[in-house]
Amino acid sequence: MSSAVRIATEEWRQWLRSRLAVLSLIVFTILLLFTTVLTTLDAQEARHERLHQQVQAEETFLAQPDRHPHRMVHYGHYVFRTPPPLAMFDPGVDTVTGQSLFLEGHRQNSAMFADARAEARTGGFGALTPAKLYHLFLPLLIIALGHGVILREREARTLGPLLSQGVSGVHLYRGKLLALGGLIGLLSLPALFSSIAASVLGESLLASTMLYLGNLLYLGIWTALTLLVSIATRTRGVALGVLSAVWVLTVLVVPRIGVTSASATLPTEGKILTDMRMNDDLRKLGDGHNAADPAFNKLRADTLAKYNVDSLEALPVNFRGIVASTSEKELTETLNAYAEKRMQRERAQASHLAAFGWLSPYLAIGGASRNLAGTDLETHHRFLREAEVVRLDFVQGLNQAHIEKLSYIDDINRNNGEEGSKRARVDASTWQVLSDFRFTPDSAQERLSRATTKLTSLALWFVALLGIGLTAARRLTP
Amino acid sequence: MMRELRFMLRDKAVWVWLSLAFVFSSAAVSLGINEVRQQHTEISEQKQHDQVEREVTLAQQADWGSAAYYTFHITYNPPSGFAYAAIGQRDVSPWKHRIRMLALEGQIYETDANNPDFALIGRFDFAFIASLIAPLLVVLLLFDLRSGEQVAGRLRLIEASAINPQRLWWMRAGLRSGALVIALCVPVIVGGLISGAAATTLVLSVIAVCLYLLFWTALTLYLTPATRTGAYNLTVMLGIWLLLCAVMPATLTQVIERAVPLPDGGAIVLTQREAVNDAWDLSREATYEPFLARHPEWSGDTAWDERDGFEWKWYYAFQQVGDQTAEPLSQDYRNGQARRDDLARWSSLISPATLLQRTMEQLADTDMRSAIAYDQSVRDFHANLRAWYYPRLFKHDEFSAEHALENIPMYLPSTKAPAT
Numbered sequence: 001m002s003s004a005v006r007i008a009t010e011e012w013r014q015w016l017r018s019r020l021a022v023l024s025l026i027v028f029t030i031l032l033l034f035t036t037v038l039t040t041l042d043a044q045e046a047r048h049e050r051l052h053q054q055v056q057a058e059e060t061f062l063a064q065p066d067r068h069p070h071r072m073v074h075y076g077h078y079v080f081r082t083p084p085p086l087a088m089f090d091p092g093v094d095t096v097t098g099q100s101l102f103l104e105g106h107r108q109n110s111a112m113f114a115d116a117r118a119e120a121r122t123g124g125f126g127a128l129t130p131a132k133l134y135h136l137f138l139p140l141l142i143i144a145l146g147h148g149v150i151l152r153e154r155e156a157r158t159l160g161p162l163l164s165q166g167v168s169g170v171h172l173y174r175g176k177l178l179a180l181g182g183l184i185g186l187l188s189l190p191a192l193f194s195s196i197a198a199s200v201l202g203e204s205l206l207a208s209t210m211l212y213l214g215n216l217l218y219l220g221i222w223t224a225l226t227l228l229v230s231i232a233t234r235t236r237g238v239a240l241g242v243l244s245a246v247w248v249l250t251v252l253v254v255p256r257i258g259v260t261s262a263s264a265t266l267p268t269e270g271k272i273l274t275d276m277r278m279n280d281d282l283r284k285l286g287d288g289h290n291a292a293d294p295a296f297n298k299l300r301a302d303t304l305a306k307y308n309v310d311s312l313e314a315l316p317v318n319f320r321g322i323v324a325s326t327s328e329k330e331l332t333e334t335l336n337a338y339a340e341k342r343m344q345r346e347r348a349q350a351s352h353l354a355a356f357g358w359l360s361p362y363l364a365i366g367g368a369s370r371n372l373a374g375t376d377l378e379t380h381h382r383f384l385r386e387a388e389v390v391r392l393d394f395v396q397g398l399n400q401a402h403i404e405k406l407s408y409i410d411d412i413n414r415n416n417g418e419e420g421s422k423r424a425r426v427d428a429s430t431w432q433v434l435s436d437f438r439f440t441p442d443s444a445q446e447r448l449s450r451a452t453t454k455l456t457s458l459a460l461w462f463v464a465l466l467g468i469g470l471t472a473a474r475r476l477t478p
Numbered sequence: 479m480m481r482e483l484r485f486m487l488r489d490k491a492v493w494v495w496l497s498l499a500f501v502f503s504s505a506a507v508s509l510g511i512n513e514v515r516q517q518h519t520e521i522s523e524q525k526q527h528d529q530v531e532r533e534v535t536l537a538q539q540a541d542w543g544s545a546a547y548y549t550f551h552i553t554y555n556p557p558s559g560f561a562y563a564a565i566g567q568r569d570v571s572p573w574k575h576r577i578r579m580l581a582l583e584g585q586i587y588e589t590d591a592n593n594p595d596f597a598l599i600g601r602f603d604f605a606f607i608a609s610l611i612a613p614l615l616v617v618l619l620l621f622d623l624r625s626g627e628q629v630a631g632r633l634r635l636i637e638a639s640a641i642n643p644q645r646l647w648w649m650r651a652g653l654r655s656g657a658l659v660i661a662l663c664v665p666v667i668v669g670g671l672i673s674g675a676a677a678t679t680l681v682l683s684v685i686a687v688c689l690y691l692l693f694w695t696a697l698t699l700y701l702t703p704a705t706r707t708g709a710y711n712l713t714v715m716l717g718i719w720l721l722l723c724a725v726m727p728a729t730l731t732q733v734i735e736r737a738v739p740l741p742d743g744g745a746i747v748l749t750q751r752e753a754v755n756d757a758w759d760l761s762r763e764a765t766y767e768p769f770l771a772r773h774p775e776w777s778g779d780t781a782w783d784e785r786d787g788f789e790w791k792w793y794y795a796f797q798q799v800g801d802q803t804a805e806p807l808s809q810d811y812r813n814g815q816a817r818r819d820d821l822a823r824w825s826s827l828i829s830p831a832t833l834l835q836r837t838m839e840q841l842a843d844t845d846m847r848s849a850i851a852y853d854q855s856v857r858d859f860h861a862n863l864r865a866w867y868y869p870r871l872f873k874h875d876e877f878s879a880e881h882a883l884e885n886i887p888m889y890l891p892s893t894k895a896p897a898t
Contacts, residue, residue, distance in 0.1 A: 020710065020713060020714065024713075024717060027717070031725065038732070053744065065759070067758075067759075071755070071758060074755070075751070075755045076751065078744065078748070092598070093594035093595065093598055095598075096570065096591070096594040096597040096598055097591070097594045098589070100743075100744045102747060102751075109588065110588055110589060110590070110591070112587045112588065112589065112743060112744070112747065113587060113742075113743030113744060114570065114589065114591070116570040116597060117570050117571050117589065118740050118743075118811075118814065118815050118818065119570075119731060119735065119818075120730070120731050120734040120735060120738075120818040120819065120821060120822040121566070121567065121819070121822055121835070121836065121839065121845065121846055122727040122728075122730045122731045122734075122822050122825065122826070122829065122832040122835075122836075123605075123609055123610075123727050123826075123829075123831050123832045123834070123835025123836065124609075124610070124723055124724050124726070124727025124728055124831055124832065124835075125600075125610075125723075125724050125727070125728065126600075126727075126728065126731065127728055127731050127732060128724070128725070128728040128732075136724070137720060137724065140716055140720060143716075144713045144716060144717070147709070148709060235629075235708075235709075236707065236708070236709030237621075237622050237625075237626070237707070237708035237709050237712065239709070240708075240709050240712045240713070241491065241618060241712070244614070244618065244712070244716065245498075245618075248611065248614060252610065252611060253502065253602070253611075255599050255600075256599060256600055256601060256602035256606065257505065257602050258599075259595070259596045259599050259600070259601065259602070260509040260513070260601060260602045261509075262593075262596070263513070263592065263593070263596060264509065264512050264513070264516075267516055268592065268593060269520070270520055270524075270574065270590040271588075271590045272524060272552070272574055272575070272576045272590050273520060273523060273524055273527070275576065276524065276527040276528070276531060276576070277527070279531060346593045349593050349595070349596075350593070350595055353595060353599075363599075366599070376595075377593070377594060377595050380594060415788045
């Protein structure tokens with residue numbers, strides 16, 4: 001048996017002998033198991049529920065009776081964001097953004113009914129998820145169990161004899177590292193379970209493996225740091241104080257400072273104010289409901305010229321449909337320009353925040369974990385973009401039907417009594433313009449590339465702390 | 479006592495923790511003030527746009543129906559004078575809306591939210607410092623109080639020379655915690671003076687922080703006996719902190735959420751949409767019947783001008799019927815929110831961190847109750863808007879943009895906040 005294994009086994013025996021260590025291990029294990037099971041069940045339920053709602057929304061839309069096509073533009077449609085399989089480990093922004101989006105003509109709505117809005121406010125850190133436990137609290141356990149691994153030997157005056165018996169500082173370091181490594185290996189089992197379960201549910205092996213490894217790396221950083229402090233300080237009280245201070249700063253303070261700093265230096269304007277500014281632009285485009293709006297004079301002249309006729313009634317197509325379609329197109333360009341600007345701003349904020357990840361491994365792993373799980377800001381943006389494509393598709397499809405399937409004469413007489421209203425309708429088969437929407441996260445490679453910088457910073461932290469620790473261990477004196 | 483104070487001031491670790499507390503609190507307060515200032519700016523900018531937009535829009539209209547269709551109104555909930563200390567619910571609940579006379583249920587759930595990453599990680603506000611970080615600082619200041627003296631071999635001597643050792647430890651602990659309270663609260667009070675928070679609010683918040691940290695002081699003194707090593711004591715206290723500040727609140731949230739399920743929000747909007755859209759295909763009576771049940775005063779004015787197949791009054795009647803159809807669901811949702819908040823309030827009696835957080839949010843008017851009150855004020859305003867337009871629509875009044883501009887209801891926030 002090599003010396004490292006012997007030292008590690010001895011350390012484990014010490015832990016198992018301490019009531020406090022055993023108790024905290026049990027508490028954490030229970031917490032991890034409970035949270036993993038609850039979050040998994042919740043995520044699974046949400047997946048089924050939203051898929052069901054999506055199918056239902058599509059069926060309802062297709063089941064609408066014969067109508068005026070523009071009525072369906074306002075009737076609108078719902079899309080839902082189904083959480084990815086790894087949401088069972090890290091639900092990410094899901095609870096904050098809301099997951100359903102109402103699509104209709106002339107507007108881009110925001111996602112509604114975020115869970116966080118109706119959550120019972122009990123302070124603390126909000127609902128627990130496996131990701132939160134691993135990122136926020138497991139470091140505390142590593143600190144509590146690990147701060148004394150070298151100091152215990154020092155305080156019990158066994159360090160001198162050990163070193164003089166030919167166990168070098170580096171041997172000791174390796175042994176203690178192995179002991180703590182075994183500990184995090186054991187504690188990471190629930191995360192491994194989430195990763196495997198997600199893969200079974202169709203998540204790519206690359207993403208779930210990298211998520212698991214990223215978490216191991218993060219816990220490794222705390223292990224290396226704890227070992228380093230255990231070597232470099234003289235009493236356990238000081239070691240614990242230093243480690244808890246580092247934990248408070250990197251886990252509680254720096255991330256939140258980062259958030260507040262990002263929102264102060266790159267303030268986002270609310271959607272309402274943006275909408276109001278946009279309205280200044282939109283007023284120039286004209287109202288798509290009103291084909292007599294002066295803004296459409298040129299369009300009218302062009303269309304008449306194109307078909308070589310001199311009245312709207314004589315056109316082979318429905319001019320009101322053309323107006324609706326043209327104005328929707330222009331409107332969407334403006335809406336998209338503003339939406340892109342907003343998303344760009346949010347991405348800028350996110351990268352401002354990510355820069356703090358070099359200071360705080362917690363921020364780095366949190367970001368990487370959401371990236372890999374497909375529950376990050378980028379994924380939400382993609383959801384918004386894909387939903388917008390669906391919206392424009394069905395609205396313009398309906399407008400096309402408005403142009404081709406409904407005569408101008410019938411259209412302008414749509415309010416002319418029961419009969420007029422009946423004639424101004426198109427067949428319900430037209431509603432097939434709606435395409436199915438099934439939201440899936442980006443490919444695993446794509447997600448991994450978003451997380452690469454963060455994972456690199458974690459790796460650097462780990463290597464640096466390990467290096468400094470080994471150097472300190474080489475110079476270890478009783 | 480002066481001697482104890484000198485002892486304390488000579489301890490380097492004490493200075494480290496106290497200055498950290500002061501730096502954290504100052505940062506939190508100044509960032510909070512900055513945030514509140516941004517919100518005020520946003521509101522006043524919105525109000526300006528709102529006014530201009532309304533003037534332009536109204537001038538283009540020819541009848542009351544289109545005026546009501548095209549005119550938007552800003553509603554908002556300005557941050558209170560103490561909001562800088564606890565941003566609270568304002569990060570997740572909407573505090574501004576832009577609404578018009580259409581069915582309200584389709585408009586009121588729009589949330590003008592911030593970057594979702596922010597809400598996820600959380601804010602660095604004073605409430606966070608006071609409820610989660612301050613207890614840790616108390617622990618770090620006090621865990622080694624007796625065990626440290628034991629290690630230094632002075633414990634017996636000190637306890638023997640004091641008239642009442644128990645009192646001595648309380649005095650030492652009290653001095654440290656008192657200094658911590660000062661380091662934490664001075665920035666808040668200064669911030670309060672800058673942003674014009676009410677004196678009573680400031681006093682109450684300081685009292686709340688004092689009581690909360692008194693609890694943590696007592697708990698730490700009780701659980702860190704001299705017979706144990708400092709490291710052991712600190713480990714135990716970190717565990718206690720984790721339990722009281724993270725596990726307990728999270729468990730309460732879980733339990734409350736499972737105990738009070740909310741109706742699916744999507745269903746509310748969906749119901750409203752179906753009702754409004756179906757109305758186009760239904761007979762006019764089918765719309766007017768439920769409408770007149772609420773508004774019998776218009777029963778003589780539903781005549782239909784057959785030359786024009788469209789009547790604005792009918793259009794707005796079915797918008798209201800859409801709201802009426804969704805009302806039970808929407809009421810359930812709001813009742814559920816209020817019920818969850820009630821339970822959270824009661825449960826805070828067994829969870830000190832929850833109690834402090836909720837107290838701060840209550841003092842800052844950033845709690846769920848304030849969000850619900852704002853929601854209600856938007857509903858009331860929308861009702862006023864309807865009450866103002868209905869006579870003009872049903873009596874077919876002549877449209878006048880000047881008359882509209884002068885008399886149209888304006889949203890006024892019901893607030894204790896000072897005007898900025």
